[in-house]
Amino acid sequence: MKKLFFNAIFFSALTVIFIGCSAASKTEQMDIQEPKIEEPKEKIIIKEKIVYKEKKVPVYITKEPKQKDSKIILGNYEYVYIPSENLKLKAKIDTGATTTSLHAINIKAFERDGKKWVKFTLENEKGELINKALPISRIVYIKRxxxxxxxxxxxxxxxxxxxxxxxxxVTLTDRSKFSYPVLIGKNFLTGMVLVDVSKKFTQEPIKKAK
Known part of the structure; x- marks a missing residue:
């Protein structure tokens, strides 16, 4: 019995010593291991590249309308032709005048079939008188x-x-004080005629039937 008791105590002591040595060995191993040094993490910054696309703006090309006929170039003075009377007269081309004007005498208004008319007398280059009557288009008042x-x-x-x-x-008026019996104004010239004041009597007027 004593022998068995002694053996039990002996083996228990050996077990305690063995466990202590193992623990010490593990502790030493833990002490011997190099400490882990955490390296700082590298920050990676990704820059986004923003690409702006050019907005295509439509370009509209406007073509100027082609003129079928070029404008007439007249001088400061020209001959005009009144086909209804077979009358050729000298005229001043005046871009400053609003309305074309014609020399006439014996101008008198009257009524015909309930409408207002005017009778007047024209004179050709030979001094011959021509009586004429036309409906009144309108009446204007000239400030003097x-x-x-x-x-x-x-x-x-x-x-x-x-x-x-x-x-x-055409405005009817006594132009006997002027050198030219006809004044061609803007109502005839606009959009059709260019005037070169350095020239005169450049073209003969066409003789178109009335």
Missing amino acids: HGAKNQKRYVVQMRINVANSSQLVD
Whole structure:
């Protein structure tokens, strides 16, 4: 019995010593291991590249309309032709005048079939008188300095200048004080004629029937 008890105590002591040695060995191993040094993590920054696409703006090309006929170039003075009277007269081309004007005398208004007409007398280059009557298109009043406003009748007449023939408003007035019996104004010239004041009597007017 004593022997068995002694053996039990002996083996227990050996077990305690063995466990202690193992623990010490593990502790030494833990002490011997190099400490782990955590390296700083590298920050990776990804820059986004923003690409802007050009917005295509449509380009509209406007073509200027082609002129079928080039404009007429006239001088400062030209001959005009009134086909209804077979009358050729000298005229001043005036881009500052609004309405074409014609020399006439014996101008008198009257009524015909309930409408207002005007009768007047024209004169050709030979001094021959031509009596004529036309419906009144309208009446204008011309302001004059130091005098009363002048009443003028406006009629429609066909007038030819160069190769252009137009039915236009014509103011009837006594132009005996002026060198030219006809004044061609903007109502005939606009959009069709260019004026070169250095020239005169450049073209013969066409003789187109009324």
